[in-house]
Amino acid sequence: MIENAFYSPEVQGDYELRGIGDFELEEGGTIPDLQLAVATYGTLNAARDNAILIPTWFSGTHQTWELVYIGEGRALDPSKYFIVVVNQIGNGCSTSPHNCDSEVAMSRFPHVTIGDDVRAQEKLLREKFGIERLFAVVGGSMGAQQTYEWVVRFPDKVERAAPFAGTAQNTPHDFLFTQSLMDAITSDPRWNNGDYASHTDVDAGLRRHAGIWSVVGLSTEFWKTEFWRGIEVPDYQFTSMEDFQTNFVEAVFTAMDPNALLSMGWKWQRGDVAKHTGGDLAAALGRITAKTFVMPIDEDMFFPVRDCAAEQAMVPGSELRVLHTVAGHFGLFGFEQSYLDEVDANLKELFAT
């Protein structure tokens, strides 16, 4: 067990750890006493039919959802819906390599799949909240992978789905991209094959990891237009590209746990709903009965609209709703109000169907 304040409720906002027992994994191995970090907003109604599930993205937690997407009057309105954000396994808040004290700690943490997350979430919702059917699943990036997994694996359990900035089947390009992110960490000698004393030991690897994110996670135009000048953080004003790179991108990633990022990276690389249909993606997506809005980001460099639209075309009755933000994939952080307005308008329309 390594202490890392970044994943504490003091930093991330309140969440509750909900144990769902020993959990067997698709790729083998078991996580003893799996704890899912859960944050809920709003109230489950008597019919239990107003629940919206939000799974988290790579390196993300419930926090961005709480601060940026959820609020009264918004599409994700806690006065109407019971919103359950479940931190993905291995993200640093739910059971992860650094925060468990068991035979699966650190370098011994087993491989987790998108399917494992979705099975764990289904069990959690059913056993802990009595939810058998979801009003909607909404997720971005790796959260979109989980959203697709939900509607393919449990087509009868989801009424609406909004995967944004992510794919149902990970692309070769994204496999390589994720590999470069992981290699940046594992090449740090102080990573020590996953057995380090503190995440700060791996600071150099985490910085290189952040450096690659800046190239592919944002957009050429984000940097060209110096969009970072308008990004507000408390008591700080970014004054140069180097300043933003150091005090935003690197600051965020160097606070995180290296093994958590690697666990999520391995999972991301293998996200693929076609596992359910012997590799036939069209057959897998053809199973979907949820009303689905596929929402890629126009400037996304690694989940380009083209890739998302190709999948959308295979989802019965779905619609393509392109989101616009110069921040590219990191637009998910909600840097632009116009982007958030688009998200809200699309989700409100989806929720009204």
Added chain:
Amino acid sequence: MIENAFYSPEVQGDYELRGIGDFELEEGGTIPDLQLAVATYGTLNAARDNAILIPTWFSGTHQTWELVYIGEGRALDPSKYFIVVVNQIGNGCSTSPHNCDSEVAMSRFPHVTIGDDVRAQEKLLREKFGIERLFAVVGGSMGAQQTYEWVVRFPDKVERAAPFAGTAQNTPHDFLFTQSLMDAITSDPRWNNGDYASHTDVDAGLRRHAGIWSVVGLSTEFWKTEFWRGIEVPDYQFTSMEDFQTNFVEAVFTAMDPNALLSMGWKWQRGDVAKHTGGDLAAALGRITAKTFVMPIDEDMFFPVRDCAAEQAMVPGSELRVLHTVAGHFGLFGFEQSYLDEVDANLKELFAT
């Protein structure tokens, strides 16, 4: 002096080393007895007005130009033009950290700029070939940086210019991209601050460097469509993404010298014709009198059409000619005949004006 067969004429094709004497650099320091690796095709006419200069790109040599772009009946026709390909300083063939035995070898190699290359080329052409004025300068990527530098620095010496897949002023995004490429090498402990015994010592760093190129140098669609299946190399057929990554991309970059890549990387990061005009890019590009075709590649992830078009708009009388290839920036290698046909058609039109 380190032996590296990759840069030999046996591997790269014939070239001649032409010494232009001790060469003072813009950022300070001198390269003693600077040798430029030069390959020429065709014959300089009596009027000395048929010379085309081609400067090389990052990690490139004269070889791709010879094999892919130059030929009778092509736009770059050696039966009409005297074509001079000059390997950029530090590229491994011209004087570079690993191939000199002097006070500037290896970790002591000084910083070289795009301006240094262009000044050295101008001196070479004037003193060794008696060329005072160029029919054209043609270059891709860092070769485009040098092409722009030529027409801004020496506007009276160039009649036509074709910068493709590159910019006159390096963008912030490309600074960060290049940094991630360089960090992949310098983070290898066996790079040893630039003093290694063999480039193979730095194999791990060079592999990570190659890994990042695969993410940004090609395109999402290149990988999605498995375009590599159609790429022909002698006696080999690529059978998987991993195979292509290992036996093409990694094979190419691990053959190279780490310090050469770092020297070029530092230079690339600082390419900027606005140095001539106190930072005013429009003023710098406004100096250009050469007829200029700006030719970005549609799928280029780091020299996007948008960035190139913005510069083109500042070049008097210039035209934007977008090239199309799914291979993205690496389309420069000429994987697609349709791309090469586009290049030839545009260059022929430019040369006819």
